[in-house]
Amino acid sequence: MTEYSPGLEGVVAAQTAISEVDGANGRLIYRGGYLIEDLAPAVSFEEACYLLWNGELPSKAQLDALRQEMAAARTLKGTTRNVITSLDYDTDPMDVLRTAISAQGAAKTLQKPTVAEAIALTAAMPTIVAAAHRRRHKRDLVEPRAELSHAANLLWMMDGQEPAKERVYWLDQYLVLLADHGLNASTFTARVVASTGSDLTSCVVGAIAALKGPAHGGATYAARTMLDSIGSMDNVEKWLAEAHAKHARFPGFGHRVYRTYDPRAKILREMAKTADPKLHQLAAHTEEVALKILHDAHPERPNATNVDFWASVVLTGAGIPKELFTCIFATSRIAGWTAHVLESLADLRIIRPASQWMGPEPGKKPAPLEKR
Amino acid sequence: MPQEYIPGLEGIVAAQTEISLVDGENGRLVYRGYVIADLAEEISFEEVAHLFWYGSLPSRAQLDGLAAQLSSVRTLTPAAMTALDALPTDSDPMDVLRSVLSVQGVLPHLQKPTIEHAIHATAAMPTILAAFHRRRKGLDFVKPRPDLGHAANYLYMLNGEEAAPELVRALNTYLVLLADHGMNASTFTARVIASTDSDLVSCLVGAIGALKGPAHGGAPSAVMDQLEQIGTAENAEHWMREARMRKERFMGFGHRVYRTYDPRARILKAMCQRLNPKFYALASKVEETALAILHEEHPERPQATNVEFYSAGVLQAIGLPKDFFPPTFAVARVAGWSAHVLEQASHNRLIRPQSEYIGPQPRKPVPLAERG
Numbered sequence: 001m002t003e004y005s006p007g008l009e010g011v012v013a014a015q016t017a018i019s020e021v022d023g024a025n026g027r028l029i030y031r032g033g034y035l036i037e038d039l040a041p042a043v044s045f046e047e048a049c050y051l052l053w054n055g056e057l058p059s060k061a062q063l064d065a066l067r068q069e070m071a072a073a074r075t076l077k078g079t080t081r082n083v084i085t086s087l088d089y090d091t092d093p094m095d096v097l098r099t100a101i102s103a104q105g106a107a108k109t110l111q112k113p114t115v116a117e118a119i120a121l122t123a124a125m126p127t128i129v130a131a132a133h134r135r136r137h138k139r140d141l142v143e144p145r146a147e148l149s150h151a152a153n154l155l156w157m158m159d160g161q162e163p164a165k166e167r168v169y170w171l172d173q174y175l176v177l178l179a180d181h182g183l184n185a186s187t188f189t190a191r192v193v194a195s196t197g198s199d200l201t202s203c204v205v206g207a208i209a210a211l212k213g214p215a216h217g218g219a220t221y222a223a224r225t226m227l228d229s230i231g232s233m234d235n236v237e238k239w240l241a242e243a244h245a246k247h248a249r250f251p252g253f254g255h256r257v258y259r260t261y262d263p264r265a266k267i268l269r270e271m272a273k274t275a276d277p278k279l280h281q282l283a284a285h286t287e288e289v290a291l292k293i294l295h296d297a298h299p300e301r302p303n304a305t306n307v308d309f310w311a312s313v314v315l316t317g318a319g320i321p322k323e324l325f326t327c328i329f330a331t332s333r334i335a336g337w338t339a340h341v342l343e344s345l346a347d348l349r350i351i352r353p354a355s356q357w358m359g360p361e362p363g364k365k366p367a368p369l370e371k372r
Numbered sequence: 373m374p375q376e377y378i379p380g381l382e383g384i385v386a387a388q389t390e391i392s393l394v395d396g397e398n399g400r401l402v403y404r405g406y407v408i409a410d411l412a413e414e415i416s417f418e419e420v421a422h423l424f425w426y427g428s429l430p431s432r433a434q435l436d437g438l439a440a441q442l443s444s445v446r447t448l449t450p451a452a453m454t455a456l457d458a459l460p461t462d463s464d465p466m467d468v469l470r471s472v473l474s475v476q477g478v479l480p481h482l483q484k485p486t487i488e489h490a491i492h493a494t495a496a497m498p499t500i501l502a503a504f505h506r507r508r509k510g511l512d513f514v515k516p517r518p519d520l521g522h523a524a525n526y527l528y529m530l531n532g533e534e535a536a537p538e539l540v541r542a543l544n545t546y547l548v549l550l551a552d553h554g555m556n557a558s559t560f561t562a563r564v565i566a567s568t569d570s571d572l573v574s575c576l577v578g579a580i581g582a583l584k585g586p587a588h589g590g591a592p593s594a595v596m597d598q599l600e601q602i603g604t605a606e607n608a609e610h611w612m613r614e615a616r617m618r619k620e621r622f623m624g625f626g627h628r629v630y631r632t633y634d635p636r637a638r639i640l641k642a643m644c645q646r647l648n649p650k651f652y653a654l655a656s657k658v659e660e661t662a663l664a665i666l667h668e669e670h671p672e673r674p675q676a677t678n679v680e681f682y683s684a685g686v687l688q689a690i691g692l693p694k695d696f697f698p699p700t701f702a703v704a705r706v707a708g709w710s711a712h713v714l715e716q717a718s719h720n721r722l723i724r725p726q727s728e729y730i731g732p733q734p735r736k737p738v739p740l741a742e743r744g
Contacts, residue, residue: 196585
């Protein structure tokens with residue numbers, strides 16, 4: 001037995017062709033060998049899904065077929081709708097998502113995960129997220145529209161009006177950029193659940209549960225909250241210096257894998273200029289000051305801006321309220337989660353690590369209840 | 373470059389724990405220092421839960437306090453009750469448990485896992501299952517009774533009448549035996565989710581998803597299926613030799629950790645003999661034959677009977693339907709899951725292993741119009 005590896009850092013828990021985070025060179029590679037900076041400008045989220053599930057980019061005909069399948073699966077089951085309305089209006093949208101996906105995937109018998117099921121669950125995500133949003137504002141739900149893209153449908157069902165093209169573009173790009181990222185905690189959760197032979201819904205529910213954690217999917221929300229709290233350009237230095245003095249972490253900075261600037265952050269930073277110029281200005285100054293403080297404190301550490309920081313600005317520009325950021329992250333990452341589960345089926349082996357015993361020497365005898 | 377890929381993370385120490393030790397070499401299962409054989413038929417499930425959560429067996433006053441707390445939160449929230457009513461009555465009970473617990477555990481805002489949350493979830497699980505069972509049979513829901521213990525309440529709510537003391541004792545022993553078992557796949561799932569700072573219910577919902585897999589909690593139902601196919605003790609040898617020719621696995625045999633007879637299986641076997649003689653007559657013959665065949669094939673392997681094999685007979689004797697075996701396993705294991713989550717949260721580090729990229733080297737995407 002090996003030594004305890006806290007956080008399993010450096011331990012290789014899977015072989016995968018879905019994506020590669022090449023931290024040393026600051027590269028993210030998607031299935032098929034595409035660098036994220038080449039792929040993002042060239043494809044829509046639906047194409048990225050097709051690529052992650054099937055290993056190749058779709059032809060026009062294949063893409064049209066996928067769009068149709070997704071359109072057909074966007075409407076929620078009546079039971080799922082009732083489960084959503086059973087929840088209080090102010091329920092955390094991630095709890096709504098976890099519950100509604102669990103209900104949407106409830107079945108009579110255990111099914112092996114399939115691409116068809118991955119399509120169905122992925123398609124249902126914007127409908128659930130929009131429903132959670134509308135219910136928070138006590139408004140009626142809006143039905144999906146078959147002719148709209150995945151990203152456009154999400155905005156349409158949230159707002160009940162046709163979204164501007166630019167907003168759809170920013171959201172779609174975000175969805176492509178976040179669709180997969182190696183063996184992060186939620187993807188790893190999905191693979192552990194899959195390793196028992198469980199169904200795809202259980203894997204996705206587990207992944208949503210993991211993404212809910214502030215140390216994982218919550219970082220985009222935290223970054224936006226920090227920018228809100230800084231508030232204005234002239235407050236940046238003061239706010240960050242005070243936070244640093246209190247040993248607070250800056251959300252949106254640092255990553256366990258990248259040793260250079262996160263390539264997704266680079267793309268989002270550029271997009272943020274047009275998506276929300278005013279917030280971009282504040283964020284750019286915040287980034288500059290934060291990096292300087294972090295570098296002064298730890299010159300040896302590669303303290304780069306991560307994807308959450310700039311995602312928070314682009315999503316704001318796309319008109320997404322920050323309470324939904326983690327749900328939108330899930331709406332993107334489900335493509336990767338399901339692709340990883342499908343990949344793992346080829347050589348399924350239960351993931352059952354060991355633990356190191358730190359408790360008392362075995363063999364102490366229990367005292368009878370009345371003598372304790 | 374990180375280390376080599378470790379399939380199934382076998383032998384990798386992913387956590388340090390004081391909750392349970394699976395001592396495979398010596399065939400011992402240890403709960404916080406107590407060997408399972410010393411606890412199983414001596415103490416109640418509530419006492420084990422106290423041992424896990426608080427670190428010690430309870431005094432009489434502590435036990436009464438815990439029992440009162442469990443009693444006060446056995447009832448489902450109105451939202452959970454509505455969600456339960458919304459799900460199709462032919463749903464897999466594991467899907468119902470996953471979905472309804474996801475509602476029952478909703479908190480007003482993200483909270484760190486606490487013992488109170490653990491009590492809340494543990495208390496609610498039998499109520500969810502019993503309510504679903506009554507509903508699918510077209511029977512009225514039976515309210516929990518404050519004067520009954522955990523095991524007795526489960527059977528009372530299922531059947532609408534108090535169960536025989538002998539059956540309550542048997543269920544209690546089953547719950548004690550299955551309450552924890554080292555770093556199994558569902559417990560590990562719960563810890564991975566906890567490592568993102570997510571909430572307790574998210575960890576539990578993920579763990580239920582993992583337990584659903586046939587390679588994990590689904591096994592006792594599969595044992596029952598196989599025994600039904602074999603039919604009679606006389607038919608065992610013939611059926612089983614033919615099954616091996618078809619490369620079928622014998623359900624309920626083999627374990628990655630134990631090198632000797634599983635101590636829980638030994639206790640359950642004796643209970644089976646007492647409570648379910650008909651099952652025992654067939655099962656013991658099947659066991660004998662299976663072990664002989666497995667030994668012929670792999671004399672070097674320690675092919676012992678595992679806990680699932682005789683669990684099936686005990687749960688059947690208690691009167692549970694076959695599709696309630698996996699969720700009843702969850703009713704027991706929630707004590708361990710929640711204790712592990714509390715332990716993980718107390719000295720947390722994000723669990724984020726590495727993957728090994730086995731896809732193609734970087735290449736450029738072909739524009740949509742030019743794809744074949």
